[in-house]
Amino acid sequence: MTMSQNLISLLKNCPTQYTKKFYDILFSENPELLSVFNKTNQENGMQSEALAEFIRLWANTIENYSEKFMNRMKEVAEKHVSLQIKAEDYPKVGKALIKAIGSVYNLTEEETNLLLESYKKLSGLFIEIESNRYNQIQESGGWEDYKEFIIAEKTLANIQGDTISLTLKTVNGEKVLPHKPEQYITMQVNGVQRHFTITDSGEDYYKLLIKVKEVTDNNSFSVTQYLRDAEMNTIVGLRPPCGIPFKLDNVIPLVLISGGSGESNSIAVMQAIKESIKNGQSDKLPSSIHIIHSTQGENSDTHQLDLPVEQLRDLGLKVSYDKYYTQDSYSKNNTIHIGRINEKSLNSILDNHNNNYEICASLSFSANLQQILKGWGVAEDNIHIEGFGPSQEVFDSYLIGQDNPGSSVCSFAHE
Known part of the structure; x- marks a missing residue:
């Protein structure tokens, strides 16, 4: 028995009213799950839109999951593992989802059963992927739940004081994963x-x-503000690293583009490239790297990219480096451009368009760059997008299954 075309069509066009209703039901019946979610993303509707988009993707491949959808599932599963989502949580989600759809669409008994079977197939695969990851983490020296770390080093990273560099060490000197x-x-x-x-x-x-x-609201709590103001040796809880890692296995030139705090992503990739060179594993590294970063101006610039750029150059790698200051009116440095990144300026600093592109920035910033690259005919396999907050349909469907936008597009999403 297969799902009716009417129901599939409904899911392919899943409106956010379904997913908003889903969260209302899920939280009213399972209030303990509230702690898993980012309150801001719930309030501004980003999470409802993210889940609606995932349901649309699911519906488009519901009979036979595509490779792209499987890639997206793996990204979502990483987020689940990072939040310690367990197999027993899935029936709660399925029950709430069917109730939500049934509340706005008159499901027949047959359609309800078909939807339940399709969800069981989806959740069963999630559980299998996540179980394997939990085992892999344990076998690699990871840990369950939260391990205590202390704030060992902390410095303000820019003039305006809104970015901090933080070093967290294990309490007893234990090795980390x-x-x-x-x-x-x-x-x-x-x-x-x-x-x-x-x-x-x-x-x-x-x-x-x-x-x-x-945050100025006494009823709100900002983790980042707490970390900035916390004293040295303050204890925080950390779970093991998760996420689909960037693969250092392509000799095509690499372009790392970041906006604001997205520079963390570029720093991490450059550190990995540096270690690969030092370990004699440079045969499959990119032939060149172009670092492009956008920030408000000199006061917001953390300069955290400067050192790894110089380190890679010292190791013999060809590295280009350009910055964009969006709110400053001038700069004495000729590698700093005034204004926002646009197609004309990006084209002027790139040697050619045949590169791998790694983008980590806000949704709107990333969407704009995606449109530029798509217009140039850049292959979808050569674009990877990281973003802040849940994935939304601001990203074209041709990239689905490749971007891993900072948090998942599933029901258990947390920035």
């Missing part, structure tokens, strides 16, 4: 969970570059 480029850790502070990209790690520490979000 090594990270791979573009992976993140999940941190818990006062019961609130947040994900942060790892820029570097050693035997007993992780390094992070964090943009501080100020």
Whole structure:
């Protein structure tokens, strides 16, 4: 028995009213799950839109999952593992989802059963992927739940003081699970969970570059503001690194484009390239790297990219480096451009368009760059997008299955 075309069509065009209703039902019946979600993303509708987009993707491949959809599932599963989502949570989600759809669409008994079977297939695959990852983490020296780390080093990274560089060490000098480029850790502070990209790690520490979000509402809590104001040796909880790692296996020139705190992603990739060169594993590294970063101006510039650029140059790699200051009126440095990145300026600094592109920035910034690259005819396999917050349909469908926008497009999403 296959799902009716009417129901598939409904899911392919899933409106956010379905997913908003889903979250209302899920939280009313399972209030303990509220702690898994980012409150801001729920309030501004980003998470409802993200889930609606995932359902649309699912519907388009529901009878026979495509490779792209499977890639997206693996990215979502990484987010689930980082939040310690368990197999017993899935029936709660399925029940709420069917209730939500049934509340706005008159499902027949047959359609309800078909939808339930399709969800069981989806959730069963998630559970299998995640179970394998939990086992892999344990076998690699990882840990369950949260391990205590202390704030060992902390510095303000820019003049305006809204970005901090943080080093977190294990309390007893225990070894940490090594990270791979573009992976993140999940941190818990006062019961609130947040994900942060790892820029570097050693035997007993992780390094992070964090943009501080100020809150003035006494009823709100900002993890990043807490970290900025916390004293040295303050204890925080960390889960092991998760996320689909960037693969250093292509000799095509690499272009790393970041906006604001997205530079963490570029730093992590450059650190990995540096270690590969030092370890004699440079045969499959990109033949050249072009670093492009956009920030408001000199006061917001952390200059955290400067050192790894010089280190890679010292190791013999061809590295180009351009910055864009969007709010300054001038700069004495001829590698700093005034204004926003646009097609004309981007074209003027690139030798050609035949590159691998790694983009980490806001949704609107990334969407604009995606349109430029698409217009140039850049192959979809050569574009990878990281973003802040849940994925939305601002990204063209031709990239689905490749971007891993900072948090998943599933029901368990958390920035």
